[in-house]
Amino acid sequence: MDKFNAIVIRENNNELSFRREMIDLSSLSEGNVIVHVNYSSLNYKDMLGFQLNGGVIRNYPMIPGIDFSGEVVQSDDPDFVVGDEVVLTGYDVGMAHTGGFSEYARVPGKWLVHIPATMGMRETMIYGTAGFTAALAVDRLQRMGMNNPKARILIAGVTGGVGSVALAILKNLGYENITGMVHNGEREQIARDFGADHVITSSRLDKDQKPLTSAKYDFAIDAVGGEVTSQILPAMAYDGIVAITGNAGGNQLFTTVLPFILRAVSLVGIDSVSVDMETRNRVWNLLAREWDVTTDLRVEEISMDQIPEVVNKIKDGQHIGRTIVKI
Ligand SMILES: NC(=O)c1ccc[n+]([C@@H]2O[C@H](COP(=O)([O-])OP(=O)(O)OC[C@H]3O[C@@H](n4cnc5c(N)ncnc54)[C@H](OP(=O)(O)O)[C@@H]3O)[C@@H](O)[C@H]2O)c1
The missing domain is CATH 3.90.180.10 (Medium-chain alcohol dehydrogenases, catalytic domain)
Incomplete structure (x- = not known):
């Protein structure tokens, strides 16, 4: 040494x-x-x-x-x-x-x-911070009621580290109505190859920033932030929950209170940096066993x-x- x-x-x-x-x-x-x-x-x-x-x-x-x-x-x-x-x-x-x-x-x-005993050192880093964060988001949403396999789920940033692992975990758990959001059309096929049931591009989102649009999603995992989050919130269905994990698309959030007070939408934050040790151990054990998607x-x-x-x-x-x- x-x-x-x-x-x-x-x-x-x-x-x-x-x-x-x-x-x-x-x-x-x-x-x-x-x-x-x-x-x-x-x-x-x-x-x-x-x-x-x-x-x-x-x-x-x-x-x-x-x-x-x-x-x-x-x-x-x-x-x-x-x-x-x-x-x-x-x-x-x-x-x-x-x-x-x-x-x-x-x-x-x-x-x-x-x-965990069933996981190797290489597999652990296949998840890394991004995959661990994706698992934290899925865990949080499940604890808040995301249990119906037909739930309409949006993943923003689905070709990236957080998004691709979140998608793999959700598909492995049997969710069958997942929309992957990509930055531009070139990435649509990649999102489908990763397992997304539907794909949209962020450029096709409603840029008018209407306070509410038609209710399309029950849950969302958002690794992009910025304008993308601003446009996801109005599209959430009643009681919808957005778990925000990142800011790859920007830090600013422009919204009105209407998705929150008229549709009971929740915005929850996911942090992997300071999360407590009990949660770390529990989530790494899920990734090592029931949620293992390293080969996907x-x-x-x-x-x-x-x-x-x-x-x-x-x-x-x-x-x-x-x-x-x-x-
Ligand atoms: N909260 C935490 O503890 C925690 C932990 C890990 C990561 N993060 C954060 O999560 C974010 C993602 O991390 P990552 O490792 O997954 O990054 P990554 O692998 O670089 O992926 C970023 C993703 O964001 C997408 N994206 C960027 N701008 C976009 C836009 N305007 N519209 C739609 N999609 C857009 C990219 O889509 P395209 O490929 O289509 O361009 C890509 O899929 C980062 O901000 C990171 O800092 C937070």
């Missing part, structure tokens, strides 16, 4: 540079558990981490990578022993605490989840040196499905 590989982002004169470097443990943030990282993955937030003023990395130099799976090699935490297979998503990792694009990570044990997903495996190339694809809106990084 003397010297090992990590991607390091540095800031100099308001410019970012990143490359693979040989570092040692002194370059890692503090923590009471050291993990030999096996896989990491690429998420929308990782792309933001590679941008100056992306709002993700708060201090430089930083090892990016907001999630990882690996094996414990040293531990002062009684809950973890050498050889335990663990997964980490969220908290400050890859933002203010050195992250997963490194052969070793040092973290507080209280951030780690034991990988479009997954590309890359090396550390290919990370910048895929980051650019995410930035340019050219990224599809999930990309995992073999560390």
